[in-house]
Amino acid sequence: MRYTPRHPKSNVNVxxxxxxxxxxxxxxxxxxxxxxxxxxxxxxxxxxxPHISIDLENKMGVHFFQSMGGKDVDxxxxxxxxxxxxxxxERCAKLPYRFKIxxxxxxxxxxxxxxxxxxxxxxxxxxxxxxxxELAFVLAHxxxxxxxxxxxxxxxxxxxxxxxxxxxxGADSSVSKILSHTLNITELSFSRKQETMADEFALETINxxxxxxxxxxxxxxxxxxxxxxxxxxxxxxxxxxxRSRISHLNNIIRSRGFNLAKRKPLPKAIWNFIP
Amino acid sequence: xxxxxxxLALIAVGYSVGTLLEKRHYHSIHKREKAFFYLPAVTIKxxxxxxxxxxxxxxxxGSVVISIDCFKKILAGLRNIFGGTIKSYESLIDRAxxxxxxRMKEMAGDATVIVNVRIETSTIARKANKKGVGCLEAIxxxxxxxxxx
Numbered sequence: 267m268r269y270t271p272r273h274p275k276s277n278v279n280v281x282x283x284x285x286x287x288x289x290x291x292x293x294x295x296x297x298x299x300x301x302x303x304x305x306x307x308x309x310x311x312x313x314x315x316p317h318i319s320i321d322l323e324n325k326m327g328v329h330f331f332q333s334m335g336g337k338d339v340d341x342x343x344x345x346x347x348x349x350x351x352x353x354x355x356e357r358c359a360k361l362p363y364r365f366k367i368x369x370x371x372x373x374x375x376x377x378x379x380x381x382x383x384x385x386x387x388x389x390x391x392x393x394x395x396x397x398x399x400e401l402a403f404v405l406a407h408x409x410x411x412x413x414x415x416x417x418x419x420x421x422x423x424x425x426x427x428x429x430x431x432x433x434x435x436g437a438d439s440s441v442s443k444i445l446s447h448t449l450n451i452t453e454l455s456f457s458r459k460q461e462t463m464a465d466e467f468a469l470e471t472i473n474x475x476x477x478x479x480x481x482x483x484x485x486x487x488x489x490x491x492x493x494x495x496x497x498x499x500x501x502x503x504x505x506x507x508x509r510s511r512i513s514h515l516n517n518i519i520r521s522r523g524f525n526l527a528k529r530k531p532l533p534k535a536i537w538n539f540i541p
Numbered sequence: 542x543x544x545x546x547x548x549l550a551l552i553a554v555g556y557s558v559g560t561l562l563e564k565r566h567y568h569s570i571h572k573r574e575k576a577f578f579y580l581p582a583v584t585i586k587x588x589x590x591x592x593x594x595x596x597x598x599x600x601x602x603g604s605v606v607i608s609i610d611c612f613k614k615i616l617a618g619l620r621n622i623f624g625g626t627i628k629s630y631e632s633l634i635d636r637a638x639x640x641x642x643x644r645m646k647e648m649a650g651d652a653t654v655i656v657n658v659r660i661e662t663s664t665i666a667r668k669a670n671k672k673g674v675g676c677l678e679a680i681x682x683x684x685x686x687x688x689x690x
Contacts, residue, residue: 271578273571280632285616286556288628292619 315418320362323418327382336370343392344369346536350398351385351405358474359409359467379408379417394488395537397529399481402472410467416460462514469518478527479519486512552612559610563632570639577646582655582683594689601655602682603644606665607637609675634662637679649685658683 348367363383373390613629
């Protein structure tokens with residue numbers, strides 16, 4: 267047998283193909299798949315949310331909360347706000363959640379309801395508060411979102427989408443990571459109706475807690491003055507127009523015969539304490 | 542958003558540098574393969590040749606480790622979702638095997654023939670840290686025979 271050296275004319279082991287083209291075809295396919303899932307999820311969120319158990323929500327809540335990052339600050343005021351929300355829950359709004367207050371340093375006048383009972387309160391909001399009743403109303407408003415499970419509806423798509431990607435590609439895969447970075451779950455936006463419902467819930471709650479609803483509209487009344495400075499965060503910009511909210515609250519106060527009485531001041535020692 | 546930009550930049554760098562390096566590697570492989578035309582490497586176990594005329598028989602081997610670039614990795618990751626042939630890894634394995642064969646031939650020097658050639662591949666640094674970019678080792682080994690004419 268003779269050996270004749272010869273270079274093969276073509277390489278059968280390497281497919282002559284454009285990787286760039288393959289990349290765009292696959293990435294495009296994946297993206298359109300995600301878009302379709304996202305659209306479908308948007309339609310089904312309302313059907314799914316009532317079936318999510320509190321237990322499951324608490325488990326998911328941990329991931330949501332961790333993806334926020336950041337550190338709790340201002341433990342002095344944090345403890346006070348925590349005791350306030352615990353008191354509200356115990357006496358007036360028996361919700362199946364164990365609320366945990368997280369105070370975060372930011373000038374945003376904002377509070378957020380995350381899944382699992384994690385309530386994030388920014389120092390910007392605390393600085394604006396002038397009475398306990400006012401603060402209690404904001405907290406009760408967030409509790410109202412929990413009571414109606416709006417926080418799941420708002421974040422529901424992101425929740426389900428992230429769960430899907432974790433199931434499909436693994437929680438640690440690059441696809442899931444891109445998703446969790448792209449999906450801004452903190453950008454919870456509630457509908458006007460949800461806000462109104464939460465306002466009504468808050469009104470009932472503080473009427474129960476204090477025997478009157480004084481201070482309920484204080485916070486909204488501050489907003490028009492300060493909105494021009496642009497210091498108000500998107501929280502209240504995303505809430506229905508403050509003017510109509512105030513008048514709606516006043517309507518309820520009148521129709522249900524709620525009393526207005528003297529507001530309870532915030533504990534000075536804690537509030538003026540600068541860490 | 543910032544993370545996404547870094548990610549896209551990594552893909553772009555991975556693609557451009559990876560493609561350039563691959564092109565150069567293939568160029569070098571083709572050149573050296575031609576230079577080694579005189580030395581056959583075959584899978585038969587031995588040659589039909591009188592034993593006293595075999596001057597030497599020794600183990601020769603060549604191994605190489607090649608890393609995938611992150612563009613190829615992402616492309617393969619996308620393929621993992623939909624299935625099908627992972628074309629982006631084909632050239633990688635092809636290069637590794639041919640490079641290993643070439644190194645083996647370099648080790649054989651002026652031998653007449655290399656018999657009983659085997660090629661094996663394994664992955665390195667894949668399991669230990671899932672985040673790491675995988676790399677591939679190919680090793681080729683055989684018995685180099687120097688025959689007397």
